[in-house]
Amino acid sequence: MPELPEVETVRKALEKAVINKKIIDIYHGNKGLRFPFPYQFKQRVIGKTILKPRRIGKYCILPLNSKQKILLHLGMSGKVRILDKKPKLGNHDHMLINLEDEIYILLTDPRRFGFVDLIEGKERNNKFIKKLGPEALSSGFTGKYFYSLVKNKERNIKSILLDQSIVAGLGNIYVNEVLFITGISPKRKGKNISLRKCFNLVKNIKALLLSAIKEGGTTIKDHLQPDGKLGYFKIKLRVYGKTKSKCFICGFLIKEIKQLGRTSFYCGKCQS
DNA sequence: CACACAACCTGCGAGC
DNA sequence: TGCTCGCAGGTTGTGT
Numbered sequence: 440m441p442e443l444p445e446v447e448t449v450r451k452a453l454e455k456a457v458i459n460k461k462i463i464d465i466y467h468g469n470k471g472l473r474f475p476f477p478y479q480f481k482q483r484v485i486g487k488t489i490l491k492p493r494r495i496g497k498y499c500i501l502p503l504n505s506k507q508k509i510l511l512h513l514g515m516s517g518k519v520r521i522l523d524k525k526p527k528l529g530n531h532d533h534m535l536i537n538l539e540d541e542i543y544i545l546l547t548d549p550r551r552f553g554f555v556d557l558i559e560g561k562e563r564n565n566k567f568i569k570k571l572g573p574e575a576l577s578s579g580f581t582g583k584y585f586y587s588l589v590k591n592k593e594r595n596i597k598s599i600l601l602d603q604s605i606v607a608g609l610g611n612i613y614v615n616e617v618l619f620i621t622g623i624s625p626k627r628k629g630k631n632i633s634l635r636k637c638f639n640l641v642k643n644i645k646a647l648l649l650s651a652i653k654e655g656g657t658t659i660k661d662h663l664q665p666d667g668k669l670g671y672f673k674i675k676l677r678v679y680g681k682t683k684s685k686c687f688i689c690g691f692l693i694k695e696i697k698q699l700g701r702t703s704f705y706c707g708k709c710q711s
Numbered sequence: 712c713a714c715a716c717a718a719c720c721t722g723c724g725a726g727c
Numbered sequence: 728t729g730c731t732c733g734c735a736g737g738t739t740g741t742g743t
Contacts, residue, residue, distance in 0.1 A: 442736060500741055515737055550720045610736055
C-alpha cells in the first residue's frame with residue numbers, strides 16, 4: 440500500500456491523535472519484521488512523550504522528547520491504526536504502542552517487509568535515512584538537479600525514479616502514472632531525456648503527489664472510528680493496472696512489461 | 712561505479 | 728469446490 444501519499448496520510452492521522460502523548464507501554468513480537476525490533480526497544484522509549492510526527496520519503500518519524508526518534512517503514516503491506524481501546528492482537532499485528540489517555544497505535548504487516556528503528560542522535564546519520572536522495576516534495580528536488588543525475592545514465596527512467604537515493608518517496612504506482620502524464624516511455628534511457636522533460640517530470644511528480652495527499656486528507660477525520668481503520672484515498676489511476684484497457688487519451692491499448700522485476704504499464708502511442 | 716536480480720514474507724485471485 | 732501458480736504498493740545484499 441504505502442507510497443509517499445499513504446505515509447503522509449498516516450503521518451497526519453498520527454499528528455492529530457498522538458502528539459504530546461506519553462508512551463505508557465509497548466508490545467512487539469519477537470519475530471521481527473524485515474529486521475528485528477531495536478534492542479531493548481520498550482525500555483528505551485517507555486515514559487517518553489511523542490512530539491510532532493514527520494515524514495521523509497516513505498518513512499514516518501516519531502520524534503520523542505528525549506531526542507530519540509522512532510522510525511517507521513511500512514514496506515509493502517504495513518498498516519497503522521489508531522485505536523481508543525486495547526485491541527486483541529491478531530496474527531499480523533506486530534507492534535502496539537499504548538499511550539496515555541487510552542490511545543493505541545497498532546502496526547499490522549502481513550508480509551513483514553516493513554520495519555521499525557530507533558534513532559539516537561543525528562537523524563541524517565541513520566543508516567536508512569542517509570541513503571535517501573531529496574524528498575520528492577522538497578525544494579531540493581528540482582528539474583535541474585534531476586537532469587544533472589539523469590543525463591549520464593544508461594538505465595531506464597523507470598528504475599531511476601524508483602531509486603530512493605535519487606528521489607525519495609516514489610513507488611511503482613506513482614512512477615507509472617507520472618511517466619504517462621509526462622509522455623515518457625518507461626523504457627527510455629535517462630541520458631535521452633531532455634532538460635525540458637526533466638522540468639516537466641519534476642513538476643508533474645509534485646502535483647500528482649500533492650493531489651493524492653489532498654484526496655487522502657479527506658478521509659483522515661475517520662481515524663478514530665471504532666474499527667480504527669485509516670481511510671486511504673482512492674486516486675484515479677490512469678495506467679497502473681490497466682493492461683489491455685484503452686488509453687483514455689488516444690484509445691490505444693495499455694501495454695504491460697517487466698522492469699526490475701516490477702510491472703510497468705504504459706501507452707505505446709502517448710509515451711515515447 | 713553502475714546496474715540487474717534474487718531474496719525477504721504472506722495473502723489473494725485467476726485458472727485449471 | 729479445491730488446488731497450484733503467479734503476482735502484489737519496497738528495500739537490501741550480492742554478483743556481474
